[in-house]
Amino acid sequence: MARRTARDLRSENRFEVLHALFERGPSTRQELARHTGLSPATVATLVTEFLSGAVLHVAAVERNTGGRPQERLTINPDRGRIVGVDVAETYVDATVYDLALEGLGHGEVALDEHENDPDYVVDGIVRAIESAVQDGATEREHVIGVGVSMPGHVHPEAGVSVFAPNWDWHDVHVEKLLEESLSIPVYVDNPLKAVVLSEMWFGAGRTEDSMAVVNLGTGVGAGIAIDGALVRGTTNNAGEWGHTLLRFDGRQCRCGRRGCVEAYLGAPGLRTTLAEIDPEHPALRQRRQRDFVEAVADALATGDPAPTELAHRTARYLAAALGDLVNLLNLPHITLTGWTSDALAEWLVPAVQDELVHHVMPGSLAGLIVGPSQVPGNAVSLGMAAFTLQDFLTRLGLASPAGTRPRPDPEHGIDQSRRGQGV
Structure with a gap:
């Protein structure tokens, strides 16, 4: 992968302005300067660029007594439509957004978790996108980009799923396959990066510069932000917390190791634990995995002793694994x-909070908050839409060197003006 910059979407000037508009709503240039800490001249220049690209528009003109009229600016939602797609081993979830990242339509397709052929998965992605576009009453030609999250190790700049252990995928060119089917620009990334971005823009990241977003599903992983920067690692593979060691010589994990966090906290791991308690x-x-987890939740609500013991053991596993993450x-x-x-948050979160004191060093425990995400809708799809928004601005020529990803240059290899954000 190309070397990543230390800056992320929030610390790059153009995205400071956009992020402020997402947070504040319609704002004047002066308000944007105060909110971002950028100079009025810098904000004025950036706003002019955004207006020229129709990314922003003037929502209102305010005439103050004795002063110059002030334009109140907002993101132009109708500049185009973006589709954010969350692909997991058991489903594809797609959402159509306007440019202000408001959801307009939704589509979902179930995947057979035992079927791993790339053509089968790509077909499911395309069908979910088509369903979302139809549900959102969106014209196909108005879609300016599609962001697709793929499980496992992904190289965004190449559009390749490098390794997806649950599907036994190696170097599948997902972006190319999708662009051939959709004839729309496609951006591919990892769900852990997407959930952190959505949390940074629309969740806890509004008040916290450093955090981990822990995703629990078929597999598990942790998206990480440090000092406002999305952590990608050297090959975009940071966050594979699910494949750190929870128990030496423990359960077999699908990655090939034994005792991984995922073998205890992924949905198949929960099934194994319940079978140990009550076969x-x-x-x-x-x-189906999601049906199993919902059945566990329903049984917990009735006080069923076996799922109650499952929740207790799972909370202990989760607290121990989170303790390692926090201590590190x-x-x-x-x-x-x-x-x-x-x-399962209703049962897991309180138990994990009680258990963390046994796993987190005292110096890291004070003020530590663990809680469910408050990001609306599907956090993965929303994060992928935000990445795709930046990719679209790059194509408009409005992104700086902190852009989302590099593209190959036919003469010089990587286009350095499009290096990926994060560290």
């Missing part, structure tokens, strides 16, 4: 997201 429990009859990075905030978190 005949009715929830184990559910074949001294993070003040951990957000839980993903469909397993959504279903």
